[in-house]
Amino acid sequence: MSRFPELTSGSRPVGVVSFAQYDNVRREGAHNEVEMLMPVVAEVFGSIGITKDDVGFICSGSTDYLVGGPFSFVTALDAVGVWPPRAESHVEMDGAWALYEAWVLLQEGEIDAALVYCFGRSSPGDLSEILALQLDPYYLAPLWPDPTSLAALQAQALIDSGKATEADFAAVASRSRRAALSNPKAQVAYDRTTEELLAEDYEVTPLRRHALPPLTDGAAAVVLAAGEKAYEWCERPAFITGIDHRIETHSIGARDLTVSPSTTLAGEKAGVGHKGVDVAELHAPYAHQELILAEALALDEGVSRNPSGGALAANPMMSAGLIRIGESAKAIWSGQAGRAVAHATSGPCLQQNLVCVLEGV
Amino acid sequence: MSEREPVTMMAAPIHLDYVFTAGVAQSKNLHGLEEGKFIGQRCPKCKKVYTLSRGSCPTDGVPTDEIVELPNTGTVTTYCVVNVPFAGQSIEIPYICAQILLDGANLSFMGLIQEMPTDEVRMGMRVEAVWVEPDELGPTMASVKYFRPNGEPDADYETYKEYL
Amino acid sequence: MSERCAVIGVGQTVAKAKREDVSIAGLVREAALAALDDAGLTFADIDAVVIGKAPDMFEGVMMPELYLAPALGAVGKPMFRVHTAGSVGGSTAIVAAHLVASGVHERVLTVAFEKQSDSDAMWALSVPQPFSAPLLAGAGGYFAPIIRAYMHRSGAPGDVGMMVAVKDRLHALKNPYAHLHLPDISLKMVEESIMLWDPLHYLESCPSSDGAAAMVIGSERAVGAATAETGRPPAWIHGMAMRSEPTMFAGRDQVNPQASRDCAADLYRQAGITNPRKDFDMAEVYVPFSWYEPMWLESLGFCDEGDGWKLTQSGATSMIENGDIPWNCSGGVLSSNPIGASGMLRFLESALQVRGLAGEHQVADARRALGQAYGGGSQFFAMWVVGAERP
Numbered sequence: 001m002s003r004f005p006e007l008t009s010g011s012r013p014v015g016v017v018s019f020a021q022y023d024n025v026r027r028e029g030a031h032n033e034v035e036m037l038m039p040v041v042a043e044v045f046g047s048i049g050i051t052k053d054d055v056g057f058i059c060s061g062s063t064d065y066l067v068g069g070p071f072s073f074v075t076a077l078d079a080v081g082v083w084p085p086r087a088e089s090h091v092e093m094d095g096a097w098a099l100y101e102a103w104v105l106l107q108e109g110e111i112d113a114a115l116v117y118c119f120g121r122s123s124p125g126d127l128s129e130i131l132a133l134q135l136d137p138y139y140l141a142p143l144w145p146d147p148t149s150l151a152a153l154q155a156q157a158l159i160d161s162g163k164a165t166e167a168d169f170a171a172v173a174s175r176s177r178r179a180a181l182s183n184p185k186a187q188v189a190y191d192r193t194t195e196e197l198l199a200e201d202y203e204v205t206p207l208r209r210h211a212l213p214p215l216t217d218g219a220a221a222v223v224l225a226a227g228e229k230a231y232e233w234c235e236r237p238a239f240i241t242g243i244d245h246r247i248e249t250h251s252i253g254a255r256d257l258t259v260s261p262s263t264t265l266a267g268e269k270a271g272v273g274h275k276g277v278d279v280a281e282l283h284a285p286y287a288h289q290e291l292i293l294a295e296a297l298a299l300d301e302g303v304s305r306n307p308s309g310g311a312l313a314a315n316p317m318m319s320a321g322l323i324r325i326g327e328s329a330k331a332i333w334s335g336q337a338g339r340a341v342a343h344a345t346s347g348p349c350l351q352q353n354l355v356c357v358l359e360g361v
Numbered sequence: 362m363s364e365r366e367p368v369t370m371m372a373a374p375i376h377l378d379y380v381f382t383a384g385v386a387q388s389k390n391l392h393g394l395e396e397g398k399f400i401g402q403r404c405p406k407c408k409k410v411y412t413l414s415r416g417s418c419p420t421d422g423v424p425t426d427e428i429v430e431l432p433n434t435g436t437v438t439t440y441c442v443v444n445v446p447f448a449g450q451s452i453e454i455p456y457i458c459a460q461i462l463l464d465g466a467n468l469s470f471m472g473l474i475q476e477m478p479t480d481e482v483r484m485g486m487r488v489e490a491v492w493v494e495p496d497e498l499g500p501t502m503a504s505v506k507y508f509r510p511n512g513e514p515d516a517d518y519e520t521y522k523e524y525l
Numbered sequence: 526m527s528e529r530c531a532v533i534g535v536g537q538t539v540a541k542a543k544r545e546d547v548s549i550a551g552l553v554r555e556a557a558l559a560a561l562d563d564a565g566l567t568f569a570d571i572d573a574v575v576i577g578k579a580p581d582m583f584e585g586v587m588m589p590e591l592y593l594a595p596a597l598g599a600v601g602k603p604m605f606r607v608h609t610a611g612s613v614g615g616s617t618a619i620v621a622a623h624l625v626a627s628g629v630h631e632r633v634l635t636v637a638f639e640k641q642s643d644s645d646a647m648w649a650l651s652v653p654q655p656f657s658a659p660l661l662a663g664a665g666g667y668f669a670p671i672i673r674a675y676m677h678r679s680g681a682p683g684d685v686g687m688m689v690a691v692k693d694r695l696h697a698l699k700n701p702y703a704h705l706h707l708p709d710i711s712l713k714m715v716e717e718s719i720m721l722w723d724p725l726h727y728l729e730s731c732p733s734s735d736g737a738a739a740m741v742i743g744s745e746r747a748v749g750a751a752t753a754e755t756g757r758p759p760a761w762i763h764g765m766a767m768r769s770e771p772t773m774f775a776g777r778d779q780v781n782p783q784a785s786r787d788c789a790a791d792l793y794r795q796a797g798i799t800n801p802r803k804d805f806d807m808a809e810v811y812v813p814f815s816w817y818e819p820m821w822l823e824s825l826g827f828c829d830e831g832d833g834w835k836l837t838q839s840g841a842t843s844m845i846e847n848g849d850i851p852w853n854c855s856g857g858v859l860s861s862n863p864i865g866a867s868g869m870l871r872f873l874e875s876a877l878q879v880r881g882l883a884g885e886h887q888v889a890d891a892r893r894a895l896g897q898a899y900g901g902g903s904q905f906f907a908m909w910v911v912g913a914e915r916p
Binding site: 009010011058063064065070071073074075077078081082083084085086087088089090091092093097100101104105107108109110130131133134135136137138141244245246247248249250251261262265346347348351352 | 527548549579580581582583584585586587588589590591592593594595599600601602603604605606607608609610616620623624626627628629643766767768769770771772774782783784787788791901904905
Binding site: 028029030031032034035038041042052065067068075078079080081082083121123124125126129130133137138141142 | 371373375377378379380381382383384385386387415416417418419420421422423424
């Protein structure tokens, strides 16, 4: 039997071989971004016994508006110490897309390993105001719609379509927060029944508090390694057999918010349906979005959804997507899963989506 | 439809408030400034002393946790004379903006030079910090009013050429 | 293994202080449609879109690619957003090219832009950041002391920067897309312009522009189809490299950063360049302040260290003086600076030259050209080599 799985995307097997994340907290008031990233980078290298000298490329994901100043990625790079100079790049996106860029480069065969990291703090500013700046600057942003209100429009559309009920949202939240009890990095974890959750007041109808993600400060990092290098550093690498990402139109009014065609397409391109899926880590900041994503990816009942608790357990901006890939990889390393699907999202109401299929051999 | 002129600009004011986190290392520097002192931090690996450190050695990526108290004097490594007005500027132009390497530090930082004619500034000039009045000291770079020549002979180019 | 790839279409907007006639979407679309048209393609032929720009605060739109997706025909496709400071236009093109070189896609549209007039870039650059040293100097004030250090090190006479300022503006007169057209430009005019950041005069600094640039990068198969359709030749990519070093560290050479030298060495290895001055027919290099021409001439190996100013002084980099290694025939960043797009314009102009399509500023029989961009405090570098020959 081959040591490498069959690939749907690309031609060179690239594995996730290490993953680390910062403690997800509501407000990291003691450490700045560099100080948050340093231990994460040290752990992601240290846990597999390598150093920055062992990777040929570094790619990061973050966004300036969360930090409140331009070029926030510039000083963050000091957490790695890029000396002598390194091949390095940055995306103003979630770290999952930084991982995509690194995966593309690894396909060419010039380098064998890459470091991917990301960070995002929700605590410095008012996230509901900041995220409004992602919207059409002429027609939408001046109205300052907050992300929860936009998600609520989506949730209401889902209810109106007859596909889900408020109880279904509560069931997702109940399961996710219960799963989070066994995730030491989770920020919000509890054991509460669907009925208990349904007794909560609405934040924005039809969304109750439990259906909302926490505000999180966090950071994460992953090491990718290609071919034999993956086995050198990891007993059972989580090979990326498929990866793809797609975007939808921006205007909320022009989309059917009850479905996620970009996730479906990315999932098809990544070969999600080619074989059975054991674990799915879905980046669904709002509870109802997990239902939309599961349908978009045609996940059946047997798939363990968000065993880490997902974004409902911790939602560090620009990082929660990469963390889904990291958590999926952990499930493969441990043997808990043979095949896992990780998903990352960006933009209002799941506008942009990335799907990554990971397999162990 | 009317024959009106196209709209070429719309005002969409954005006001956002942020709470910044200084972090462990910067807090130490800021407390130093509060006491009228420059604090440096030494990298445990390369042993270089960093001023205004954000907590990591930029080349080694490890915490700079050894505290080094630095003196009030330093050398102008290079400079420019600013003659451009811009928003938020609080000093009368022209003025000298210099890279200052504090004695014992391995990284220079940008500082204002006053109490001298702008056309007499030079590379290698020795300067000292002038602090605000003791009761005005705070955990901020504004505790340093500016730098001024301290009368010592200019430093030899060889002593600071690595810091250009 | 890496697949061959080439630029098969380019498009750029006219750069201006204020493009009041278009929205942000209109601006990027103008460049994108021009690039598609040049390649004989439509949005439907594109597999993925890669967009780059400098800090979002320059326009006040966070992650604008989300809003720009439909304007760039990206709906239902992969859309990717790069931000690597001033080098971003170059890195964006490189990320797009890797999508093809890796075999992932056949045709990728890459776009970079800045619409500085929609917000205030000077403000965005100087948002007061607590705990850090107060900003005393503005943008040019960061680079002026480094330029002084270069002058000190190399012993260059004080007027070399002014010569570059004149030369690039004379080149710009041949480029209809350039922001600054100063027909009366002269050494005297530069010298008499206000001294902003001594030793930098006003006319030795780049303008602030609105503008966008776009390219279509295609696989070998896509190149064949495009050439058959349009009759226009491709610009083959012979090598590409990115390097970063820390912003500030003890002993950092800010005049000739190691990251620049390493990036060039990696690039030249890929492209088989051994003597840049001879092997290249021209170069488009990021020179936002006049003195960066002699500085980059040295760093990029067009001459020995300390001799860059002599090359400039000799007229070697001037196409007006028929120099043997013309730099920035488009007028460069000194003539148009839509920040996020400025790096891509260097890459785009180098491609135009080896395709023989640069019009009035075409270097005769240009076969191989360098495109370079840098950013931040000269710690981020992106470079490529394009050629008329298939590698």
